[in-house]
Amino acid sequence: MSPVPDPEVESGPRNTPALLEVDGLQVDFATEHGWVNIIDSVSFSLERGSTLGLVGESGSGKSVTSLAIMGLIPTPPGRIRSGSIRLEGQELVGRSERSLQDVRGRDIAMIFQEPATSLNPAFQVGDQVAEMVRRHLGLSRKQAWARAVEALGAVGIPDPKRRAHAYPHEFSGGMRQRVMIAMAISCEPKLLIADEPTTALDVTIQAQVLALLHGLREELDMALLLITHDLGVVAQVCDKALVMYAGQIVERADVDELYRHPYHPYSEGLLVSMPQVMPRSKRRLASIPGSPPMPWAFPSGCRFHPRCPYADERCQAGAVATVALSPTRASRCLRVAELDLSGGRPS
Numbered sequence: 001m002s003p004v005p006d007p008e009v010e011s012g013p014r015n016t017p018a019l020l021e022v023d024g025l026q027v028d029f030a031t032e033h034g035w036v037n038i039i040d041s042v043s044f045s046l047e048r049g050s051t052l053g054l055v056g057e058s059g060s061g062k063s064v065t066s067l068a069i070m071g072l073i074p075t076p077p078g079r080i081r082s083g084s085i086r087l088e089g090q091e092l093v094g095r096s097e098r099s100l101q102d103v104r105g106r107d108i109a110m111i112f113q114e115p116a117t118s119l120n121p122a123f124q125v126g127d128q129v130a131e132m133v134r135r136h137l138g139l140s141r142k143q144a145w146a147r148a149v150e151a152l153g154a155v156g157i158p159d160p161k162r163r164a165h166a167y168p169h170e171f172s173g174g175m176r177q178r179v180m181i182a183m184a185i186s187c188e189p190k191l192l193i194a195d196e197p198t199t200a201l202d203v204t205i206q207a208q209v210l211a212l213l214h215g216l217r218e219e220l221d222m223a224l225l226l227i228t229h230d231l232g233v234v235a236q237v238c239d240k241a242l243v244m245y246a247g248q249i250v251e252r253a254d255v256d257e258l259y260r261h262p263y264h265p266y267s268e269g270l271l272v273s274m275p276q277v278m279p280r281s282k283r284r285l286a287s288i289p290g291s292p293p294m295p296w297a298f299p300s301g302c303r304f305h306p307r308c309p310y311a312d313e314r315c316q317a318g319a320v321a322t323v324a325l326s327p328t329r330a331s332r333c334l335r336v337a338e339l340d341l342s343g344g345r346p347s
């Protein structure tokens with residue numbers, strides 16, 4: 001494959017807009033080190049009904065990206081410096097809070113990384129789901145309650161009519177996560193963003209919640225942006241993946257292709273760190289050495305170069321552009337054409 005400029009970055013808007021188009025997104029935060037760039041030139045699109053995994057280590061900028069899409073970057077200390085986020089061709093950046101409130105919940109819903117903070121302990125869960133429905137769909141109290149009970153049933157809460165009267169603390173962690181999902185899908189959004197939806201859950205419950213998300217996505221024909229640090233979760237649920245490192249997208253690929261043959265050393269590192277993915281004979285690294293840089297100390301050149309086993313002096317020099325390798329693949333590695341990186345097979 002010979003690298004060509006990445007069309008996702010280079011081309012303008014298409015005739016039929018994708019459901020979500022993020023273009024050249026730059027997010028900064030004011031810190032004790034001054035303004036620090038947290039999200040750098042992030043561009044991607046998401047088609048209706050598709051599933052996209054956003055994967056990367058802690059601190060890579062996954063949550064900040066999703067908060068930007070929701071219009072929830074805390075300002076101050078944060079700001080969207082430039083870039084565009086379009087939903088069905090309509091610009092979201094710069095919209096008033098009031099107009100964004102209409103979008104949130106109705107068109108784009110999110111399951112937050114910290115579920116405990118998203119449910120109000122003082123209200124019955126049925127009321128909390130019903131409130132969402134009333135606000136966005138304008139249903140009566142009675143209709144909204146019926147819809148809430150239906151949503152709680154759809155996410156597998158047993159005896160939803162009775163359990164709708166329970167308070168958040170009366171649910172287990174897994175069931176609370178289901179309540180969050182019920183709230184998110186109650187208005188049948190076009191896009192559901194799930195930020196680490198299973199991290200706090202034990203493995204069996206994790207699998208159930210992922211299966212539930214997968215099933216609901218199909219049933220409601222929603223698009224799903226699934227954020228996780230776990231490539232195994234991406235393999236179970238997503239068709240496409242974005243790999244994020246130090247605030248930048250470093251690889252974009254169909255999930256099968258990514259597993260078979262990564263085109264960025266960081267993606268290879270993530271794959272190799274998953275024991276269930278790599279045959280023993282192919283394992284070269286137990287894990288990626290070192291840790292990700294802090295945003296005020298991003299290295300020059302390729303941000304991954306200090307941890308990359310393939311880096312040479314070229315990688316430390318100027319900025320590295322994203323290149324498209326095929327219509328579905330792009331990599332932000334200077335050496336992509338020279339390297340033969342290892343893939344694996346999801347178990």
Ligand SMILES: Nc1ncnc2c1ncn2[C@@H]1O[C@H](COP(=O)(O)OP(=O)(O)OP(=O)(O)O)[C@@H](O)[C@H]1O
Pocket residue numbers: 029030031038056057058059060061062063064065074077078113229294295
């Ligand atoms: N309110 C804030 N003020 C300053 N810096 C912030 C703020 N929120 C996030 N950051 C910084 O932005 C960077 C990206 O954070 P983000 O929460 O998006 O990471 P993440 O990829 O979601 O990580 P995790 O896997 O741990 O959830 C981090 O360096 C973080 O410290």
Ligand SMILES: [Mg+2]
Pocket residue numbers: 062063064113195
């Ligand atoms: Mg996060």
